Amino acid sequence: MRTPFIAANWKLYKTVHETVVFVKELRSLVKDAGDIEIVVAPPFTAVHAAAEAARNSPIAVAVQDVHWEREGAFTGEISAAMAKEAGAEFAIIGHSERRRLFHETDETVNRKAIAVLGAGLFPIVCVGETLEEREANATLDVLDRQIKTGLDSLTGDQVASLVIAYEPVWAIGTGRNATPQQAGEAHAHIRSRLRAWFGGTAADLCHVIYGGSVKPDNIHELVMLPDVDGALVGGASLDVRAFADIVARSRQSAV
Ligand code: PGA
DSSP states (O other): OOOOEEEEEOOSOOOHHHHHHHHHHHHHHTTTOOSOEEEEEOOGGGHHHHHHHTTTSSEEEEESOOBSSSSSSOTTOOBHHHHHHTTOSEEEEOOHHHHHHSOOOHHHHHHHHHHHHHTTOEEEEEEOOOHHHHHTTOHHHHHHHHHHHHTTTOOHHHHHTOEEEEOOGGGTTSSOOOOHHHHHHHHHHHHHHHHHHHOHHHHHHSEEEEESSOOTTTHHHHHTSTTOOEEEESGGGGSHHHHHHHHHHHHHHHO
16 A cells, blocks of 8 residues: 655745744644655755754655756756755656746656656656646546656656656646546546556556645545545645645545
8 A cells, every 4th residue: 555645845935944944843743644755845945954854754855856967067957966965855857837837848857757766866757737638638648648758768666666746737726626536537547557558566656646726625535536645735835734734634544
């Protein structure tokens, strides 16, 4: 059985100071959370401070992006190895905001996934359709393309260690989350593709989490779905009590 996995994606929010205050409070709020993976993804500037504040706690740290090269003339970028040295254990890649605003493609997602795994970090690979694609009945084809190209050349063992975040673009930051039926269908489809393309063990061990307007009052119905292993939370993760509440409610669903 997969451990519930709840990650906070802070985007362009929180200073170093705010990060440390948040992580310290979260530590005390989740100290009895038990078997659940909790991840926070602050801006790059606060990654090291977050990792220090989370030391010896159930909280791990993610970066929100990395470059695929180890080093070079890439102004403004950081490598997966640098993220790891700063204390990150996970790296979000292919978030829809990166795809839409910063021209990320399935090919760059693939290069980043390979770099992240090579550096000993775990990728959180984001996939999901736009509203236009959903209305054109293209959701499952889009997911197939994003997964096939994004995970190209990865081994079954590597896919087993991944987190895939299904985030319908129309549900991100809109307050409009996918219905349990829509999420359930997409997650079951992703799981079946993982099984066909990377084998049964990869499909059974890979965490497939949902993202898009997750809140304390809708987490339960989502994580009750058999193929939903947790959530990637944006807006609601900025408030430590709301985020701790989401963690607690996802655990209640697991037991
Ligand atoms: P949201 O963001 O929870 O604010 O919709 C989710 C995400 O972008 O990862």
